[in-house]
Amino acid sequence: xxxxxxxxxxxxxxxxxxxxxxxxxxxxxxxxGLWMYQLQPFLFKTRQDxxxxxxxxxxxxxxxxxxxxxxxxxxxxxxxxxxPLVYYLLARRAEYGVAGSAQRWAIVGAIYLLVVQWTxxxxxxxxxVPSIEGFVGYMLFPILFLGLKxxxxxxxxEALRYFFLxxxxxxxxxxxxxxGVFNLHQMSAILRNQHLDLLTIHAGGTYEHFIGWLxxxxxxxxxxxLCGTLAELSFLxxxxxxxxxxxxxxxxxxxxxxxxxxxxxxxxxxxxxGLTLFIPGRRLRKGP
Amino acid sequence: xxxxxxxxxxxxxxxxxVLFALGQLFICVRRGIVCTPFYQYGMYSAVEVPHQVxxxxxxxxxxxxxxxxDFSAARWDMVVEPLHRFEEANQWNRQIWSANIQRLLGVxxxxxxxxxxxxxxxxxxxxxxxxxxxxxxxxxxxxxxxDLELVGEDSAQ
Numbered sequence: 001x002x003x004x005x006x007x008x009x010x011x012x013x014x015x016x017x018x019x020x021x022x023x024x025x026x027x028x029x030x031x032x033g034l035w036m037y038q039l040q041p042f043l044f045k046t047r048q049d050x051x052x053x054x055x056x057x058x059x060x061x062x063x064x065x066x067x068x069x070x071x072x073x074x075x076x077x078x079x080x081x082x083x084p085l086v087y088y089l090l091a092r093r094a095e096y097g098v099a100g101s102a103q104r105w106a107i108v109g110a111i112y113l114l115v116v117q118w119t120x121x122x123x124x125x126x127x128x129v130p131s132i133e134g135f136v137g138y139m140l141f142p143i144l145f146l147g148l149k150x151x152x153x154x155x156x157x158e159a160l161r162y163f164f165l166x167x168x169x170x171x172x173x174x175x176x177x178x179x180g181v182f183n184l185h186q187m188s189a190i191l192r193n194q195h196l197d198l199l200t201i202h203a204g205g206t207y208e209h210f211i212g213w214l215x216x217x218x219x220x221x222x223x224x225x226l227c228g229t230l231a232e233l234s235f236l237x238x239x240x241x242x243x244x245x246x247x248x249x250x251x252x253x254x255x256x257x258x259x260x261x262x263x264x265x266x267x268x269x270x271x272x273x274g275l276t277l278f279i280p281g282r283r284l285r286k287g288p
Numbered sequence: 289x290x291x292x293x294x295x296x297x298x299x300x301x302x303x304x305x306v307l308f309a310l311g312q313l314f315i316c317v318r319r320g321i322v323c324t325p326f327y328q329y330g331m332y333s334a335v336e337v338p339h340q341v342x343x344x345x346x347x348x349x350x351x352x353x354x355x356x357x358d359f360s361a362a363r364w365d366m367v368v369e370p371l372h373r374f375e376e377a378n379q380w381n382r383q384i385w386s387a388n389i390q391r392l393l394g395v396x397x398x399x400x401x402x403x404x405x406x407x408x409x410x411x412x413x414x415x416x417x418x419x420x421x422x423x424x425x426x427x428x429x430x431x432x433x434x435d436l437e438l439v440g441e442d443s444a445q
Binding site: 032033034038039040042043044045046047048049050051052053054055056057059061062065066118122129130131132133136139140147151152155156158159162163166167168170171174175177178179180181182183185186188189190192193196197198200201202205207208260264265266 | 290293294297298301305308312316320321322323324325327328329330331332333334335336337338339342344345346353355356357360361362363364365366368369370373374380381384385388389392393395399400401403404414418421422
């Protein structure tokens with residue numbers, strides 16, 4: 001029996017968009033000098049993460065240390081950036097295979113993608129400055145592909161959407177719990193910390209003037225912080241309705257752009273999670 | 289309801305999703321230590337106040353003092369972060385190793401968790417080559433690395 005062709009179904013459509021976005025981000029990261037071989041890992045910083053501590057027992061990260069490890073970095077980049085394509089080719093092979101072996105190929109591809117992406121992100125974030133939270137999309141997406149049936153994949157897609165809503169909304173909740181949103185000088189102090197080197201070493205530029213202006217006008221900069229917090233909290237609405245998904249998605253993109261412009265923080269990699277707001281899951285019947 | 293439908297569809301995936309959600313909630317309630325892929329997304333949520341003293345790293349490669357304006361924020365981090373990590377000399381890693389890893393994992397070998405000890409010469413030789421790659425030109429000398437110390441409220445203006 002031939003396996004059902006799924007490239008034109010929901011899973012196929014999502015896979016194509018995922019591939020497009022993944023490689024767009026790869027190009028973006030390359031131009032930003034953020035591939036591992038461009039990062040040149042040398043000194044790592046352990047984080048408070050139990051999984052990472054167990055992972056470090058494998059000593060894979062030590063294999064990446066130092067200038068003599070150039071080809072190790074290249075290998076890691078090659079594995080990471082080719083993994084989605086390898087998965088895609090294996091999954092396509094699965095589409096045309098015999099039902100039993102087809103499933104095997106698809107599952108091998110998904111597990112390969114999962115292992116490669118987790119390993120790379122674990123190592124990359126030990127050496128790089130960006131925190132691992134921004135890369136969670138890379139780690140969760142491969143789990144979706146373990147759902148072999150269209151219907152299972154759609155349920156997992158819904159789960160990822162809920163996770164993304166939580167991801168963003170919880171950031172807003174933390175600002176209430178930890179008190180940042182009640183501090184009128186919050187954004188002014190953050191901008192000061194964030195751009196201090198720029199403001200002291202290169203004080204004359206237009207951008208630096210603008211940031212300096214925001215710092216000395218704490219009420220205005222606090223207004224931006226409050227808007228950001230409200231934007232994050234607005235994601236709570238997604239738990240009750242999908243009607244506002246596209247609006248939330250656009251809000252997320254605006255947030256990312258402003259985050260990069262004002263704070264110099266690049267969370268573009270989390271765009272992968274944002275896909276769940278732009279591609280609505282296929283409606284499934286209530287029964288099994 | 290989503291979970292009901294998922295339960296009827298596949299009990300294994302239902303268990304996975306529920307455990308994932310519980311794991312995420314546990315990490316949020318517990319605070320402190322996380323466990324991939326469960327994190328706390330509370331960046332910039334703690335109250336920030338202006339400091340009295342700021343330290344700003346300044347790097348001079350050959351005759352040019354590097355300016356953050358010539359780099360993206362991420363690339364500038366790449367320029368200055370190795371200096372911070374060398375300066376702190378494994379202090380953070382050592383602290384986590386002795387306070388948590390050793391106790392919770394019950395392992396005795398610290399090699400995977402600490403950077404190899406480096407002399408100043410070893411580090412700056414590496415840093416010179418590292419900067420050469422980032423700047424796309426040969427750096428012969430790192431003639432000045434200093435922490436500008438800025439005091440007072442108006443230091444950043």
